[in-house]
Amino acid sequence: xxxxxxxxxxxxxxxxxxxxxxxxxxxxxxxxxxxxxxxxxxxxxxxxxxxxxxxxxxxxxxxxxxxxxxxxxxxxxxxxxxxxxxxxxxxxxxxxxxxxxxxxxxxxxxxxxxxxxxxxxxxxxxxx
Amino acid sequence: xxxxxxxxxxxxxxxxxxxxxxxxxxxxxxxxxxxxxxxxxxxxxxxxxxxxxxxxxxxxxxxxxxxxxxxxxxxxxxxxxxxxxxxxxxxxxxxxxxxxxxxxxxxxxxxxxxxxxxxxxxxxxxxxxxxxxxxxxxxxxxxxxxxxxxxxxxxxxxxxxxxxxxxxxxxxxxxxxxxxxxxxxxxx
Numbered sequence: 001x002x003x004x005x006x007x008x009x010x011x012x013x014x015x016x017x018x019x020x021x022x023x024x025x026x027x028x029x030x031x032x033x034x035x036x037x038x039x040x041x042x043x044x045x046x047x048x049x050x051x052x053x054x055x056x057x058x059x060x061x062x063x064x065x066x067x068x069x070x071x072x073x074x075x076x077x078x079x080x081x082x083x084x085x086x087x088x089x090x091x092x093x094x095x096x097x098x099x100x101x102x103x104x105x106x107x108x109x110x111x112x113x114x115x116x117x118x119x120x121x122x123x124x125x126x127x128x
Numbered sequence: 129x130x131x132x133x134x135x136x137x138x139x140x141x142x143x144x145x146x147x148x149x150x151x152x153x154x155x156x157x158x159x160x161x162x163x164x165x166x167x168x169x170x171x172x173x174x175x176x177x178x179x180x181x182x183x184x185x186x187x188x189x190x191x192x193x194x195x196x197x198x199x200x201x202x203x204x205x206x207x208x209x210x211x212x213x214x215x216x217x218x219x220x221x222x223x224x225x226x227x228x229x230x231x232x233x234x235x236x237x238x239x240x241x242x243x244x245x246x247x248x249x250x251x252x253x254x255x256x257x258x259x260x261x262x263x264x265x266x267x268x269x270x271x272x273x274x275x276x277x278x279x280x281x282x283x284x285x286x287x288x289x290x291x292x293x294x295x296x297x298x299x300x301x302x303x304x305x306x307x308x309x310x311x312x313x314x315x316x
Contacts, residue, residue, distance in 0.1 A: 020298045020302055026251075028255060033158045033162035034168060035155065036172065039150065043176065050180070051143065
């Protein structure tokens with residue numbers, strides 16, 4: 001591989017790609033970067049923190065939705081009653097009777113959305 | 129543990145499985161970040177960001193590619209973002225205009241370079257002086273032994289560009305080695 005031109009004191013090499021690759025590999029392998037020994041432990045602690053954060057975020061959202069629903073629904077009911085001002089029990093019954101199909105459709109839609117939401121969520125988790 | 133099983137466990141919140149994943153891929157992530165960033169503390173910060181992203185985004189992993197390639201892609205992007213935030217122009221990462229052989233080599237008398245360790249030191253210095261993208265591609269190809277397709281996926285560079293980077297890096301090293309008359313016959 002090496003030819004020495006003694007007259008000029010120069011070294012001339014026929015370096016092919018394989019030779020260069022071997023050099024690069026050896027030099028870079030030797031030059032392995034410093035990975036802290038406790039790096040994986042640190043990352044596990046971070047993962048636990050993320051889990052904890054996720055848990056409280058989900059709990060907060062769940063409770064906020066329940067609390068919001070608990071406040072909102074009676075408010076809507078009160079608003080409707082306030083608007084129609086039923087004078088007696090008969091008035092309430094006739095009011096409910098008047099809107100029974102809308103109420104029924106609303107309840108069915110509510111459950112249908114819940115079901116569709118769970119189904120899509122499950123499907124996404126399976127596909128990911 | 130099988131890869132899909134590992135992913136499922138991590139998505140389910142198993143932090144021990146995540147620890148296993150970190151151990152498995154930390155070398156790859158440190159290689160990518162380490163070739164692009166100089167300071168050890170910054171490298172560690174970037175690698176932490178990478179694994180946090182991996183943990184958070186794992187449910188979105190579509191399992192169409194290898195997990196190592198996906199993690200490598202995140203590592204490469206996070207490292208690029210870090211460099212961008214530091215205000216370093218991205219052209220500097222691949223520009224060879226500023227490339228010159230290290231002063232350490234210039235000071236060396238070629239006749240003094242006799243031991244293998246000295247030769248390795250010379251090549252290491254020459255590689256360290258290469259632009260970040262060259263170093264990253266060299267590291268992924270030679271050390272992590274990834275295929276062109278995998279490197280292409282990680283860096284989003286076409287195969288032709290990757291081959292050209294590898295070729296130019298080889299040529300540069302060759303020129304520098306010949307220029308400095310480093311004895312290399314023992315490697316060959």
